[in-house]
Every structure is written in structure tokens, then in C-alpha cells.
Amino acid sequence: MNEFRHVTVLLRETVSALRPRPGGHYLDGTAGGGGHTGLLLEKIQHTGRIEALDRDPDAIAALKKRFAGEPAVTVTQGNFFQAARLFPHPGFHGILLDLGVSSHQLDTPERGFSFHTSAPLDMRMEQDGPTARDLVNTLDEPSLRRILRDYAQEKYAPQIARAMVAQRSAAPIETTTQLADLIAAAVPAAYRREGHPARKTFMALRYACNGELDGLEEALLSLFNLLQPEGRLAVITFNSLEDAAMKRAARQLTAGCTCPPEFPVCVCGKSPRAHSLKPVFPSPEEIERNPRARSAKLRVLERR
Ligand SMILES: C[S@@+](CC[C@H](N)C(=O)[O-])C[C@H]1O[C@@H](n2cnc3c(N)ncnc32)[C@H](O)[C@@H]1O
Missing domain, CATH: 1.10.150.170 (Putative methyltransferase TM0872, insert domain)
Known part of the structure; x- marks a missing residue:
């Protein structure tokens, strides 16, 4: 494998949205080259635990190399759609997803993601x-x-x-x-x-x-269920279809009582399970430095 290269998008914004604390337990569900994991590890002062998950064997090899000898980071190959099965003892303080492909995947011709160079599809x-x-x-x-x-x-x-x-x-x-x-x-x-x-x-x-989009909304809801109260789910999306799945999940989780307005008292007993934070976009400087950031959007849900 050639050297793993990826410029992390919304790095500080995403990590600080998780409010990292020493001793905390975090999941990076799309760890890639480990950019977000690395800063998170620094912020928790190498105490606590970070599960670094990715479905791509190249990312796994790069993560194992980068975090070798780092007891706070566990690297796992798998799909975040199956996080509930992969992490049966959850209670995460924070979970992050940086959806889509890495620059490594795009820029390695033989992976066949790019139309710029000839390679098997x-x-x-x-x-x-x-x-x-x-x-x-x-x-x-x-x-x-x-x-x-x-x-x-x-x-x-x-x-x-x-x-x-x-x-x-x-x-x-x-x-x-x-x-x-x-x-x-x-x-x-x-x-x-x-x-x-x-x-x-x-x-x-x-x-x-x-199969990146089919069932994405359900996967986000299931990740949300792995959070502790006050834990946060931070998701970076790169286009309207990914963002729509996050918005639908947010709508479900932030919805409260569904009783008809004419009911004098609530009989459904439903209350919002999440609080949604204002979306965050990359700064013009970040887009200038890294044009791949231009369509990024960070949404954060906090468990009540
Ligand atoms: C944009 S990159 C993440 C980069 C990473 N945040 C960093 O700073 O290096 C997206 C990564 O998510 C992985 N990925 C995409 N969908 C996934 C899924 N459903 N489960 C696990 N990993 C996934 C890809 O293989 C890729 O490595």
C-alpha cells in the first residue's frame, strides 16, 4: 500500500463538538487515516478509550501503524451500520462519522474510484x-x-x-x-x-x-442509541442525500409529543430524545486549503 494521505475535514470543529474529556469513551466510525482520532486522543490526554472503526483494509493497516503501542485506541475493521453488534457494551460519550471516501481511496488509481486515471473499475x-x-x-x-x-x-x-x-x-x-x-x-x-x-x-x-445510503438513517438512529445521556453524535456529510438522512434522523429524535393540538393533556408520553445543535460549515480558509471540504456540513445531536 502507498502512504495513506488524507486531509481531515472540519477537524477541530468536529472534535470539540464531542466535548472530549479525559477518561471518556469514544467511537470514530469512519476513522480513515486517523485525523479525527488523533486529535481526540490528544484531547483526552491518552486516557479513556477510542474505538477506531473503518471498513477499508487499507485504512485499518494505516490506523494500526499510526496508533501502534497506544493503549487508548482500539482499531477494528467493520461497518458502522453494524456498530450495535460490534460494540455490545456501548455507553459512548461521543461518536463521530466523517462520511464518504478518503483521499487515499480516491487518489489510489487501482481502487477504481477516480475517472482521472485508467484503472480497473x-x-x-x-x-x-x-x-x-x-x-x-x-x-x-x-x-x-x-x-x-x-x-x-x-x-x-x-x-x-x-x-x-x-x-x-x-x-x-x-x-x-x-x-x-x-x-x-x-x-x-x-x-x-x-x-x-x-x-x-x-x-x-x-x-x-x-451500500452507503441504503439504511443510513436507521444506522444513525442505532448509533445514537449507543450514546450515554448527554453524549453527542457528530456527523460530517458531503452532499444533500447524506445530509437528508441525518436530518431525518434528527427530526425523529428531536420530535416531542405527537398528540393532536386539541388534546388538553399529552397522552402519547413521547418526549424529545435529542437536542440538535446548529450546523457547522468549513471556513473559507479551510476550503482554500482543502477544496474537498467545500461541500462538508457538520451536524451534531446531543442525547437528553
Ligand atoms: C472521509 S474518510 C474519513 C477520514 C478520517 N476522518 C480522517 O481524518 O482521516 C471516510 C472513511 O470512512 C470509511 N467508511 C465509509 N463508510 C463506512 C462505513 N459504513 N463503515 C465504516 N467505515 C466507513 C471509508 O473507508 C473511509 O476510510
């Missing part, structure tokens, strides 16, 4: 299971169209799905650049001037390949 975070190549060469046209529309709101989904099916009837689509060229040829010239026309298709295939 892979895109699997776990490096296991069906690849993006399998999806584009085996799914029927309506399923491909649905993936592009639902996961990326790609307005040329029908044209791109049709082009994929036409291409593969001649020979399988094998590489990132072969797919990117096919997309560029399938969309109108004006669309090509709005940024790379393959951007949305690659994002949609990545989501489909890794």
Missing part, C-alpha cells in the same frame, strides 16, 4: 464483494438508470444507462476511463462544460457498490 471500500465493473456489466438498463437517478440525481441517467448497455453488448466495460469516455460521449456537449460529466455516475456507482 472497482470502487469497493471493503475490497470484497461485487465491483462497479460487475454492476455496469450485469444490471439491466432500468436498474442502472435508477442507480444514477436515485443516488446522484443524474439528469442524463437514461442516456448514460443506454450507452452502458450498448457498449457492453460489444465488449465488457473494464476500466474507469473507458466508462468516463462512454459517459462523455452519451451526454450533450453543453453538459460537458458544467464539470466532468462522469462525476455523478461515479458517485452513484460508488454508493451502489458500497
Whole structure:
């Protein structure tokens, strides 16, 4: 594996949102290169416990190297969707998620996430299971169209799905650049001037390949249940679909009584379980330094 490179987004903002305290117990559910974990560890003064979780074996290798000999950090390979099973004795003071892909994943050509360099069309975070190549060469046209529309709101989904099916009837689509060229040829010239026309298709295939969005809201609710009272869940999202899942989870957790307004007293007995903090955005300086931060948004929920 080449050196693990990732510039952490909203580093100080996210760690301070967790109000780290010495002796506390934290979960970094998307630990990546360990940027957030590292600062959190400093803030808890190397006491307490941090569970550093990631589904990607490259991230796990980098985390094990970075935190070797650090008793406060435990590195685990797994999916935060299964956190309740992975951490059966929860009571976390804070949980953080920094959703999406790392720069390491994007910038390592052979991982197949990027349309800039030619590589096998892979895109699997776990490096296991069906690849993006399998999806584009085996799914029927309506399923491909649905993936592009639902996961990326790609307005040329029908044209791109049709082009994929036409291409593969001649020979399988094998590489990132072969797919990117096919997309560029399938969309109108004006669309090509709005940024790379393959951007949305690659994002949609990545989501489909890794199941990142299906069940995200339920996964967030289940993570919230692993918090102690007054514990905080801090989530960085990078687009409207990820953010919508966090907003839906927040709406459920912050909702109180659902009795009709004409009832003189509450009979449902429901009270809000969380308090939602104001969203935080990267500063212009951070975006200048790290353009990948530009679409980031941090939302924080505190357990009551
Ligand atoms: C943006 S990076 C995190 C970077 C990290 N905060 C840092 O400072 O280095 C996102 C990481 O989350 C991991 N990831 C994405 N979805 C995941 C999931 N459902 N469960 C566990 N890890 C996941 C990816 O493999 C990737 O390493």
C-alpha cells in the first residue's frame, strides 16, 4: 500500500463538538487515516478509550501503524451500520462519522474510484464483494438508470444507462476511463462544460457498490442509541442525500409529543430524545486549503 494521505475535514470543529474529556469513551466510525482520532486522543490526554472503526483494509493497516503501542485506541475493521453488534457494551460519550471516501481511496488509481486515471473499475471500500465493473456489466438498463437517478440525481441517467448497455453488448466495460469516455460521449456537449460529466455516475456507482445510503438513517438512529445521556453524535456529510438522512434522523429524535393540538393533556408520553445543535460549515480558509471540504456540513445531536 502507498502512504495513506488524507486531509481531515472540519477537524477541530468536529472534535470539540464531542466535548472530549479525559477518561471518556469514544467511537470514530469512519476513522480513515486517523485525523479525527488523533486529535481526540490528544484531547483526552491518552486516557479513556477510542474505538477506531473503518471498513477499508487499507485504512485499518494505516490506523494500526499510526496508533501502534497506544493503549487508548482500539482499531477494528467493520461497518458502522453494524456498530450495535460490534460494540455490545456501548455507553459512548461521543461518536463521530466523517462520511464518504478518503483521499487515499480516491487518489489510489487501482481502487477504481477516480475517472482521472485508467484503472480497473472497482470502487469497493471493503475490497470484497461485487465491483462497479460487475454492476455496469450485469444490471439491466432500468436498474442502472435508477442507480444514477436515485443516488446522484443524474439528469442524463437514461442516456448514460443506454450507452452502458450498448457498449457492453460489444465488449465488457473494464476500466474507469473507458466508462468516463462512454459517459462523455452519451451526454450533450453543453453538459460537458458544467464539470466532468462522469462525476455523478461515479458517485452513484460508488454508493451502489458500497451500500452507503441504503439504511443510513436507521444506522444513525442505532448509533445514537449507543450514546450515554448527554453524549453527542457528530456527523460530517458531503452532499444533500447524506445530509437528508441525518436530518431525518434528527427530526425523529428531536420530535416531542405527537398528540393532536386539541388534546388538553399529552397522552402519547413521547418526549424529545435529542437536542440538535446548529450546523457547522468549513471556513473559507479551510476550503482554500482543502477544496474537498467545500461541500462538508457538520451536524451534531446531543442525547437528553
Ligand atoms: C472521509 S474518510 C474519513 C477520514 C478520517 N476522518 C480522517 O481524518 O482521516 C471516510 C472513511 O470512512 C470509511 N467508511 C465509509 N463508510 C463506512 C462505513 N459504513 N463503515 C465504516 N467505515 C466507513 C471509508 O473507508 C473511509 O476510510
